[in-house]
Amino acid sequence: MGHYARILTDDELAKLSSDKSAFNDFQKRKLESELQKNWDKFYLRNKTSFFKDRHWTREEFPKILPEACEKGKKLLECGCGVGNLIFPLLEYFPHLFIYACDFSLRAVNYVKSNERFDEGKCFPFVCDLTKDSLKNLINETDVDVCTMIFLLSAIHPANIPAVLRNVFKVLKAGAVVFVRDYGLFDHAQLRFGRGKKMEENLYVRQDGTFAYFFSEDALRKLFVDNGYEELSVSYISNKTINRKKNLEVPRIFIQGTFQKPFPVNDDYVDKFDNLSLQYHTNEQM
Template sequence: MEEDPGRGHYAKKLTEKEIKKLEHEQQLSDYQRTKFEREAKKSWDLFYKRNTTHFFKDRHWITREFPELLQAISEVDDSHPVLLEVGCGVGNALFPLLEENDALFVHACDFSPRAIEFVKSHPGYTEARCSAFVCDITEEPLSSRLRENSVDIALMIFVLSAISPNNMIPALKNIFQVLKPGGSVLFRDYGLYDHAMLRFGRGHKISENFYVRQDGTRAYYFSEGE
């Protein structure tokens, strides 16, 4: 489904003011775009230094939002399902999932070393049920840490949007290298014309539907077609 700024997203009708704002946005220079790409890991690491574990609430809604997750877990033949969470942050989805599913083993990665430190220092972290490690999935092969075809479910919560659009397909291919045949990839992310997107001021547009926040972290807003 293609969205036309003149009509708006299928779930939102844009006002004339919003249409004009989007039409007159200027993109950042090549130098600025390169700078934000180069400093992406640093920006997220500083984010977690500043906010520690207090910014996001624990995502107890995961299994309600993704009934497929419970189904995928129940269908694993050996009753010991393996989940990979990419962009795990400080474990806001990871630990609720471990609490709800006694048989689940989770590989959790993030490209912020500080975030992984918070995961490993959490009282619910145990190597018997979880393996947390630093990884930039746009550059580092997951297969160097995990066996190929070993993951039943891959989970990405607001992760793809933080990646440059040019790196999204390579990142997904990286995940598929370790996913079992018939495995599931579950994700949730920002939609086109989200309120946060329309709130950006001048000097924040990297490229079409791709923006940088004040703290240097980035967000892409997806159309249904994408």
């Protein structure tokens, strides 16, 4: 069992099959209610040193997102953290303007206090994308490109449709969303011990943050069901090498690009606004 990027051993399959949800409904609600606080604590502990700057964008973005390399473009980064994508992007593509939002006030403050921060090129702000409307801070249909780098895995899957609908409203027709995240059967998923599984492919880290592992079909369905067109979805196989411990572990990430379609008639916007309204109404029932 497995997929083309990772075939599970019998032991790995047995481990995943034996893992059961360790949380009751009350515990799940409590974890969700404390998520923002736990991310603030994460950045209090690790400050700006936990994640490396994402310099791969210099080579990858012109190939994956040529739109981001054009003059006068506006990019929205969802889940900006302390700026590990923002600052390399602005270094390589200085003509960009970046809207950058994060769940954590502490993370956003680290972006603002970075010596490379330029308020003329970047607008960072705090936002819970599951409920805070982006239209309150960004003009409707103002964004050319959106990035979600290890964002969606940190959100409960039931809340991801609300995030995608929220982002959809500030994208221009034809705008592209780029996603990179944890793929199904990644080494990190197999490392979780007993008592950490919350739901299928959703786990809780020691610090109370979430980690969801996406299949291609799951990621594709989330976007297509919420109004986007699929451009590409695929697993990425990689290896993490620890030379000190002489360890080499397989990593599985998932990468996708999705597009807000061009309208074919005047009913297009109303159709997806009604979809969004229906979703939120069902959430409240």
